Amino acid sequence: MINDIKRLKNILTESGIEKQEAQAEIDFILKYFLNIKLEDIILGKKMDSNLIKKAFEIIKERAKTKQPLMYILGFTIFMNNKFLVSKDTLIPRVETELLIKTCQNLINKNSKVLDIGCGSGIISIMLNKLKNCYVDSCDISVEALKIAKANSQNLKSNVNFFQSDLFDNVQNNYDLIVSNPPYIPLKIKDTLQDEIKKHEPHGALFTNDDLGIHFYKKIIKSSPKYLNPNGYIAFELGINQAKFVKDLFLSNHFQNIKTFKDLNDIERVIVAQKLE
Ligand SMILES: C[S@@+](CC[C@H](N)C(=O)[O-])C[C@H]1O[C@@H](n2cnc3c(N)ncnc32)[C@H](O)[C@@H]1O
Incomplete structure (x- = not known):
């Protein structure tokens, strides 16, 4: 699972997205799309395989089109609330x-x-x-x-x-x-x-x-x-x-x-x- 997370980040950086931005986007995906903490993955907690598959689709689209991640996800978090965009x-x-x-x-x-x-x-x-x-x-x-x-x-x-x-x-x-x-x-x-x-x-x-x-x-x-x-x-x-x-x-x-x-x-x- 941790390798999946590394691969997701690599897809972004290899497409030319800055390392720091790529990390922030992966953190966002983990927290608000996959609903899991990095610590839990390290401790071996399994993630929903359909969600991981979907995360790869999202990240590949982000890398290919350079559309802002929030438009691909269709939402953002603002003042701790989920807003559709x-x-x-x-x-x-x-x-x-x-x-x-x-x-x-x-x-x-x-x-x-x-x-x-x-x-x-x-x-x-x-x-x-x-x-x-x-x-x-x-x-x-x-x-x-x-x-x-x-x-x-x-x-x-x-x-x-x-x-x-x-x-x-x-x-x-x-x-x-x-x-x-x-x-x-x-x-x-x-x-x-x-x-x-x-x-x-x-x-x-x-x-x-x-x-x-x-x-x-x-x-x-x-x-x-x-x-x-x-x-x-x-x-x-x-x-x-x-x-x-x-x-x-x-x-x-x-x-x-x-x-x-x-x-x-x-x-x-x-x-x-x-x-x-
Ligand atoms: C900078 S965005 C701000 C959106 C939102 N209030 C926010 O803070 O995220 C400016 C908004 O003004 C709207 N806008 C542009 N021209 C306008 C006009 N003449 N009358 C009313 N709204 C307008 C745009 O459609 C856009 O949604």
Whole structure:
């Protein structure tokens, strides 16, 4: 059995995938697909032969197509919960946990929240589960919304999903508008890893402007109509975008602007308040 695990890793490294990444992917397969600990294999515990066979198929496909592992598996783990993903949704990133944790401190169970660009639904679903508050959640992509709804059902959350191009179909007012919008300038597409640029949905990643701030600008400008007095906006940010988004908030008369750094010391989250 331990030899099977070594062979799985070799298939990945021989296809050109970095050793560290290959190890992380094998660890993920062991924990969340084969449901077994390496120690148990070493101690001689048998694995289900059908599952091992399937693991070889998955890893061979990963090596051949270079599709992200999570798309081949059809799920990822985010904040200890299993979320379905598909080629129509961004694969949730660990950075987004900081956005969710920041939002947690801005709301309570009576708050009304809007998540713009929900993708697989991670932000909406986690905020609803953690705070038991009302959450509306929209995306322009009908296909992404199907995945978000399935996740909400699987995780027993209560989120109201609907299709909308930004605020087009939004009808309520909110205490918090949260978004992790597309923020990568299209002009730097070629600098991204193939896994990202060839497989993740372009509509979830890229903006046409040079700074990647198109969506922040649009959301901030339209938001006053949809915010309750003293309501907040919270965004995830791309690298070096904090100063530009801060200026957008200031020029639209938002106050109490705060940024939060991720583990790599990057200003990753920004929050601002619309005072009465
Ligand atoms: C960076 S992804 C974030 C997905 C998810 N919230 C997350 O954090 O993993 C951005 C999402 O915004 C959606 N989106 C792009 N343009 C949009 C628009 N004009 N209106 C609403 N959603 C949009 C994309 O379909 C995508 O799901």
